[in-house]
Amino acid sequence: MHFEIAYKWVVFLLPLPLLIYWLMPAMRRRRAAMLVPFFKRAATVSHQRPKKSAWVTRRNFFAWIGLFLCWICLLAAASSPRYVGKPAKKTKTVRSFLIAADISFSMAETDWVMDGKRVSRWDAVKSIMKNFVKERKSDQIGLVMFGSNAYLQAPLTTDLSTISWLLDQTEVGMAGQMTSIGQAIAFGIKVFKEDTIKQKIMLLLTDGIDAGQDILPLDAAQAARKDSIIIYTLGIGQAKGSGGYDLDEKTLKDIASATNGKYFNAMNEGELKKVYAELDKMQPVEYEEESYKPVTLLYYYPLIAAALVGLVFHLISGTISLFRRSS
Structure with a gap:
């Protein structure tokens, strides 16, 4: 310094x-004086010259x-x-990135393999998601967890270590057993409305079908589009075709298309990592630096x-x- x-x-x-x-002229102040009939005689006797009733303070x-x-x-x-x-240079937040993750009971399926061990879908997704969050250093991240209802797990923040910690504390079933995709999108829109940053990205992650409660997913997607929110949808698992299936890929593709986003699918750890890598390319980390000097x-x-x-x-x-x- x-x-x-x-x-x-x-x-x-x-x-x-x-x-x-x-x-400037000197300030003059008036001074009270006593008049006596023998004033002139007193002045003559004292040999003093009479002065005016004002003086300059010295x-x-x-x-x-x-x-x-x-x-x-x-x-x-x-x-x-x-x-x-x-x-010094300070990184400025340039984008809000909201992760809406499905934690319904279906995410407890242990059909994924990581490091040679069978793990649940949510544990696998959570592990890889934490690395993704760690790299979004110029974004503020928020977490919305949904099942039967949607809940705010973390508001939009640049404290990425807290986001990772909250991911660790989240378990399957905390938001209910069903899947309410429409509610998750609508809740995410509310979270974004409290934010002033213009670039708003939502990553919607689910392995199921919307339960059809309250808000339809496509209606919520149209509302998100009006608020300039881009939604990337990520399907966990594989559609089984006719006769019942685990994943509603068509709805997820329509949501992404309606908001100028993109649909991804991941059936294992390797594919999920590729999805996050591709998402990084489509929405690269941007840095806007502000120069400043520490001043005392x-x-x-x-x-x-x-x-x-x-x-x-x-x-x-x-x-x-x-x-x-x-x-």
């Missing part, structure tokens, strides 16, 4: 009190020094002295000095006047 004066031009105000003293030498030092301290404060550190203001030191100087010289002047009167 180095010392710096912000307003160097303040030094030109140093002679201002002298200019005012020379150019200050002693110490008072002038005190006032000048106070003026210097005030100018020093007005010049804004400071310690300035080295210029020091103006209050000369202000304190001005107050102390004024107090000391006032006491000195008062003491001198007291001695003069006593003598």
Whole structure:
């Protein structure tokens, strides 16, 4: 860090009190006088010349020094002295990224294999998602978990370590056993409305079919499009065709298409990693940097000095006047 004066031009105000003293007329005050019939005779006897009932106040030498030092301290404060550190750059948040994850009972299926071990769909998704979140350093991330209903797990924030921790605390079934895709999208729209950043991305992750409660997924997608929200849909598992299936790919594709997003499908760990990699390419991490200098203001030191100087010289002047009167 180095010392710096912000307003160097303040030094030109140093002679201002002298200019005012020379150019402005002296302040005159009226003084009460007593008139007596023998005034002229008293003046003749005392050999003193009568004066007008006004005078120019004169200050002693110490008072002038005190006032000048106070003026210097005030100018020093007005010049804004400071310690300035080295210029640094701060990453600015440029995008809001909301993850809406399905944690209905179907996500407890242990049909995924990671590191040679069978794990549930949610554990696999959660593990890979944490790495994805970790890399979104310029985005603010939010979490919405849904099942029968949608719930806010984490508001939009740049604290990515907290997001990862909250993912660890989330378990299947916490939001109910059914899948309400329409509610999840509608809830995500509400979360975005509290946000001021224009770029709004939603990642909708599910392995099931919408339960058909309250809000239809496509109606919610149209509402999201009006709010300029892009939705990427991610299907976990594989559609079984006619006669019942695990995944409604058509609805997820329609949601993505309606909001200018894209549909992805993942049936195993490797494919899910590829999905996140492709998503990174489509929505790359963007950095907007703001330059700033760490500044420590020091103006209050000369202000304190001005107050102390004024107090000391006032006491000195008062003491001198007291001695003069006593003598």
